[in-house]
Amino acid sequence: MSEMIMREAIKKALEESLENDPNVLIMGEDIGEYGGAYAVTDGLLKKFGSNRIKDTPISEATFIGAGIGAAAAGLRPVVELMSISFSLVGFDQIVNMAGNLRYMSGGQISVPMVIRAPTGAGVQLGATHSQSFETWLAEVPGIYCVCPSNPKDALGLLRTSIKNNNPVIFAEPALLYGSKGEVPEDYYEIPLGSANIVKEGNDITIMSYGAGMSIIEEVNQKLEESNISAEILDLRSLNPIDYKTIEESIKKTNKLVAIDTSRKNGGIMAELVSTIQEKFLDWLDGPIIRIGAEDVPWPYNKDLENAAYPSSNKVIEKIYKQLLN
Template structure:
């Protein structure tokens, strides 16, 4: 089982999708020539070309809307936002359009689109780049939201998200991009909507997601030293 960086696990999932499905393309701010704000898409422009790796202007509502149109037309866009904070600029497109179209069409039209964005503080950016709006987004009917805490889950969830026939928002904790973890050599997917019980316990349950898993793991270790057996649950989605 090789060790891999969190960011590289996501990149691997994107590369697999680009290799295996010609309807997949990636679009977002600085994802091409620059390689992405957190280097997730570094090198993909050279590998796949500008038809499938598309740099966009700084206009989230515009390129999210373009992604919705592409998805309706039969493509599978993966849209990268530079920060989850900027999802607010495209909220109308995400909430009123992408998440609603299947309902408004009576199930006749799907929107197989993935939205990706770094989330959370702790990486020395301003408050305008450090929000955690995934808790808002997961309340939107018609929109699935996932937030991995390990490279294993990052790869497994991005695989599932890209294959989903309706919109999925992948919130990627910015503090985890440089963290390493093991992934198996064999192919796998992490199902959307299923939590992960990291550790069984009989006294108390500690529940979190994303970077919060590190915090509750440390808390569980402290409790164990004091005779308290804690269950650890990673929501994931």
């Protein structure tokens, strides 16, 4: 095991794939000479050259679409967006092109590409740069969608994503680029669609993904002080969703808390909670608690941003009021 921060783990996966597969190339705004807005690709241009590390104009729709075309012709591009909010500019290409090409061609065309994008609030970037559109993109059939919460998962999931023959949205919580974690020395991959039981417990299941896992850590500490044993579940993948792991956990604890760091209205947990109550209602001892960010545009001011963000205190309060009373 070695300790790594998130951006190093992501870079390691990129570097490996560039070394191992000549069809891999990276495209995006300021990923080359500048080194990437979050410094993930720093140094790659020097090592691999401008043929494979391609700085693009500020034309999200077109360089996302160019990635799709390159993938359809047999390359394996990794496209970086500076923010998942910028996916909106290229939404047609992601949804209509990457998502639909295979289906509407009757299976003739594959699009093996990854779209990496920083996601989420918490770093005071205001309304346009703090959103979490992986929750929208997870709805699109034909696209996979993953979001790691730690360096180990980031490395394992990105390895798998780049090798996958379908488009993958790889959402990277902006809050976590500098977060540390242990990463195994031996090569490993993490399959898409596999949730992770971070910690086993018996009394209550708490699930989230990405930056939401940090909130759960705080919640867990407080629950442990009261001798409540929480099972902690990291979704890791928003499409496909690992309902099997969720099911096993619910059958054990019979209580569920679902946390979104994106807006509660229409967040991925809305979908999950709905499906879970359809499938596993008999196994639940109480209402599913769902907590998300406030349904407002993200404010810039730190206090306001904190007020919009789902805090561990809010989660604890709800757990006691609705589940453990």
